[in-house]
Amino acid sequence: MKKFIVFAFAIIIIQSACAQSPGDAAYIKANYIKQEYQIPMRDGKKLFTSVYIPKDRSKTYPVMMDRTCYSVAPYGPDAYKSALGPSGLFVRDGFIFVYQDVRGRWMSEGIYEEMTPELEIHKTSKDVDEGTDTYDTIDWLIKNIPNNNGKVGVWGISYPGFYTTTALLSRHPALAAASPQAPIADLWRDDGWHNGAFFLVANFGFYPGFTNRQDGVPTQRKAKQFEGKTDDGYDFFMKMGPMKNTNDKYYKDTIRLWNEMLDHPDYDRHWKDRNVLLHLHDIKTPTLVTGGWYDAEDLYGAINTYKTLVTKNPQTPVYFAMGPWVHGGWARGDGDHLGDVDFGGAQGPHYREDIEFNFFSHYLKGTPLNLAPVNxxxxxxxxxxxxNTWPPKNTVDKQLYFLPGGKLSFNPPATSKDSYDEYVSDPNNPVPFIADRSKTMDMQREYMTADQRFLAGRKDVISYQTDVLDQDVTIAGNIWANLKVSTTGTDADFVVKVLDVYPDTALNNKFTAPGVKMAGYEQMVRSEPIRGKYRNSFEHPEPFVPGKVTPVNFELQDILHTFKKGHRIMVQVQSTWFPLIDRNPQTFVNIMKANESDFKKATQRIYTSKAHPSFLKVRVVE
Known part of the structure; x- marks a missing residue:
C-alpha cells in the first residue's frame, strides 16, 4: 500500500509513478488546460478534483481517473503536473486526465477512514463509501466536462489501486475499464499482518508522514516525518522495546490510524469490514489487475483481487499481469533487476506498451486488442x-518434504522414528531480515531476492535442500507450508523461505554488487511468516501446549519460478525476522501491549518423520 521506504518517496512512485518522456511536462502545458473543481457527493461533502483537458476540441476524449489519498498536488489552476496518466503513451494519445483527493484527505472534505468499509446496501444519502463517491464523481464528470466521449477508465497503484477496486463497486454505466495495480485488498493481510505477524518497519514510520490531518478541514499542509535519527532499525527497535513503547516513547497516542493498528491485532470486525474482496460480485467492467512478484507491500492484494474477480464474475473480461517488479515497478524504469538478480532485460516497457496501454485503448477508444487473459x-x-487461467491448468500438486539431515525431497520420509530439528529462538537476539543491519529502518525491497548466505552462522535458522536438480522444476501458483512443530513456549512465529541455490559455476552479472559472488547464491524466491497463535483462526488466537506436536499450516502466496537444472531448492525455517516483523515474546499475550518481562527464549522443533511430516505443497508444471 503505502509503506515503501518513506512517505515523500511513496508520493513520487505512487501518485506520479509513470514512465514519461523528458518532454512530457512541456507538452502537457502546451496541449492541456487544467481546471479544478469541488465535486459534490450525495451527502453534501465536496471532493477536490483536478482535471486536465486537451486543448484540441475537434474530437471527444475518454476520461482517465486516479483517486488518491496521496494528494493531487500541485494545487492551483496554473500549477501543472509534469506527468499524466499511467505512462507517457497516454499523454500524446489524448485523454481527459482526472485526479481526485479522496474523502478526508488533503483538499477534500470529510473525515478520512483507512480503507473505508464498503456497504452492500445504500438506503439513504448518508450511506456513503468509496463506491458511492466514485459513482458521484463519474456522474458529475460525464455531465459537466466538455468533449468527453462518455467512457471512463480508472487506474491506480497501491492505495489508489484500492480506490480503483472500489471504483468497480460504483457500477456506474460509464465506467468502461479499470486497472487496480498493487491494490490493497485486505488491510490486515496486505500491509499490517502477514498471517498475524506484524510488519513493523513497513508500518511504524509510515503513519506520522501519512497523517497530515485527522479532521474534516481541507488543507494542503504536509505531515511531519518521523525522525529516528538512524538508519539502523535493528538497533533502534531493539532499544525501543515492546510495541506499546511506540506510544510511550514516540507517538504519545496522537496518531489515530496507528492506534487502530495497535488496538486490533486480531482479525476482528474492524478489519473484516475493510476486506474489499467480499464485495467483488456483479462486476461488469473489464478489469486489468497488475502486480509484481517482488511486491513487498501488496502482493496479496493483486493476486487475490484477480482470483476473486474471475471466480465471482466469470462472464466479465478480467486480465492479470504479473512481472518481476517491486511495488509499482511496472510503471517506471526498466524493471530489469532487483538487487543482484538480473531479469534478462527491461521488462517494464513491455507491460506499459503491450498490455496496459492496449487494454485502456481498446475499452475506451475501440482499438483492436490481442491480449491473453494472463500475462x-x-x-x-x-x-x-x-x-488462459491462473494458476495454469498444466500443473500437478506435489509435496516437498523436510527430511532428516537437512534434506529436501519430493519423496516422503521413510523412517518411523520421531525425528526433528530444533533451535533456540531468542527474541532478544532476533534473526535480521537483511545482511546489512545499518539499513533496516526501512523495508528494503531487495530483501525479496536477497542472498541468504549471510545467515549461515546462525544456529536459529534451519535449512533443508534438495540434491542438485537433474532437470528444470517449475512451480506455478501458491505454496502452502505444512509444518509439524512444537515449542517450549506458548506462542511462536515461524518464517518459511523458499530459496533458489545457484551452482558453484554461476557467473556474476552486471548488477552483482561488489564483493558478491553469484556462485552458490541463495536467492530468496518466496517467504512468509505466521504468528503461531493464529494457526487455526486469525480471529481467535490460541496458545500452544508446550512440547506438544502441533500442525501449523499457512500460505506463502504465488510464484512462477523455474529452478533450473544444476540448481538446488532450499527451504529455511526460523522464528524471528527482525525488524521486518515485530518480536514475538513467545508467551501467549497481546503482543501490542506486552511487557519486556514477557519476552522469553523458547526451543522450537521442526518434525521430519513419517508420523509427523513437514512439507511444502507446491504446484509443479508438467
Missing amino acids: TFETGINQWRTY
Missing part, C-alpha cells in the same frame, strides 16, 4: 508466459 513473467529463466 506472467517466469522468474528463474526470465521469460514471459501467457495463460
Whole structure:
C-alpha cells in the first residue's frame, strides 16, 4: 500500500509513478488546460478534483481517473503536473486526465477512514463509501466536462489501486475499464499482518508522514516525518522495546490510524469490514489487475483481487499481469533487476506498451486488442508466459518434504522414528531480515531476492535442500507450508523461505554488487511468516501446549519460478525476522501491549518423520 521506504518517496512512485518522456511536462502545458473543481457527493461533502483537458476540441476524449489519498498536488489552476496518466503513451494519445483527493484527505472534505468499509446496501444519502463517491464523481464528470466521449477508465497503484477496486463497486454505466495495480485488498493481510505477524518497519514510520490531518478541514499542509535519527532499525527497535513503547516513547497516542493498528491485532470486525474482496460480485467492467512478484507491500492484494474477480464474475473480461517488479515497478524504469538478480532485460516497457496501454485503448477508444487473459513473467529463466487461467491448468500438486539431515525431497520420509530439528529462538537476539543491519529502518525491497548466505552462522535458522536438480522444476501458483512443530513456549512465529541455490559455476552479472559472488547464491524466491497463535483462526488466537506436536499450516502466496537444472531448492525455517516483523515474546499475550518481562527464549522443533511430516505443497508444471 503505502509503506515503501518513506512517505515523500511513496508520493513520487505512487501518485506520479509513470514512465514519461523528458518532454512530457512541456507538452502537457502546451496541449492541456487544467481546471479544478469541488465535486459534490450525495451527502453534501465536496471532493477536490483536478482535471486536465486537451486543448484540441475537434474530437471527444475518454476520461482517465486516479483517486488518491496521496494528494493531487500541485494545487492551483496554473500549477501543472509534469506527468499524466499511467505512462507517457497516454499523454500524446489524448485523454481527459482526472485526479481526485479522496474523502478526508488533503483538499477534500470529510473525515478520512483507512480503507473505508464498503456497504452492500445504500438506503439513504448518508450511506456513503468509496463506491458511492466514485459513482458521484463519474456522474458529475460525464455531465459537466466538455468533449468527453462518455467512457471512463480508472487506474491506480497501491492505495489508489484500492480506490480503483472500489471504483468497480460504483457500477456506474460509464465506467468502461479499470486497472487496480498493487491494490490493497485486505488491510490486515496486505500491509499490517502477514498471517498475524506484524510488519513493523513497513508500518511504524509510515503513519506520522501519512497523517497530515485527522479532521474534516481541507488543507494542503504536509505531515511531519518521523525522525529516528538512524538508519539502523535493528538497533533502534531493539532499544525501543515492546510495541506499546511506540506510544510511550514516540507517538504519545496522537496518531489515530496507528492506534487502530495497535488496538486490533486480531482479525476482528474492524478489519473484516475493510476486506474489499467480499464485495467483488456483479462486476461488469473489464478489469486489468497488475502486480509484481517482488511486491513487498501488496502482493496479496493483486493476486487475490484477480482470483476473486474471475471466480465471482466469470462472464466479465478480467486480465492479470504479473512481472518481476517491486511495488509499482511496472510503471517506471526498466524493471530489469532487483538487487543482484538480473531479469534478462527491461521488462517494464513491455507491460506499459503491450498490455496496459492496449487494454485502456481498446475499452475506451475501440482499438483492436490481442491480449491473453494472463500475462506472467517466469522468474528463474526470465521469460514471459501467457495463460488462459491462473494458476495454469498444466500443473500437478506435489509435496516437498523436510527430511532428516537437512534434506529436501519430493519423496516422503521413510523412517518411523520421531525425528526433528530444533533451535533456540531468542527474541532478544532476533534473526535480521537483511545482511546489512545499518539499513533496516526501512523495508528494503531487495530483501525479496536477497542472498541468504549471510545467515549461515546462525544456529536459529534451519535449512533443508534438495540434491542438485537433474532437470528444470517449475512451480506455478501458491505454496502452502505444512509444518509439524512444537515449542517450549506458548506462542511462536515461524518464517518459511523458499530459496533458489545457484551452482558453484554461476557467473556474476552486471548488477552483482561488489564483493558478491553469484556462485552458490541463495536467492530468496518466496517467504512468509505466521504468528503461531493464529494457526487455526486469525480471529481467535490460541496458545500452544508446550512440547506438544502441533500442525501449523499457512500460505506463502504465488510464484512462477523455474529452478533450473544444476540448481538446488532450499527451504529455511526460523522464528524471528527482525525488524521486518515485530518480536514475538513467545508467551501467549497481546503482543501490542506486552511487557519486556514477557519476552522469553523458547526451543522450537521442526518434525521430519513419517508420523509427523513437514512439507511444502507446491504446484509443479508438467
